[in-house]
Amino acid sequence: MTTTSTKTTVDVRTIAPRDRHPLIFGTFSSLAQDEALLLINDHDPKPLYYQFQAEHGGEFSWEYLEEGPDVWRVRIGRVAACCS
Secondary structure (H helix, E strand, O other): OOOOEEEEEEEOOOOOHHHHHHHHHHHHHOOOOOEEEEEEEOOOOHHHHHHHHHHHOOOEEEEEEEEOOOOEEEEEEEOOOOOO
């Protein structure tokens, strides 16, 4: 298992919903391999996970650190894409 260092925290609880995913993906794009961001959200970000799967499958890690009921914390890491 690759250990990722948390580079930044993205707390989207006060961000307008339409702006959340662009902010998260922009922050993810700025990460180097083996770095991670800490996402703090007010609900389970499972739809975001599926969007990551679709757009960055194999290039990210997803680890729940806290799972509600009021706050969700997820470490999202950038990992090396697997070769085929």
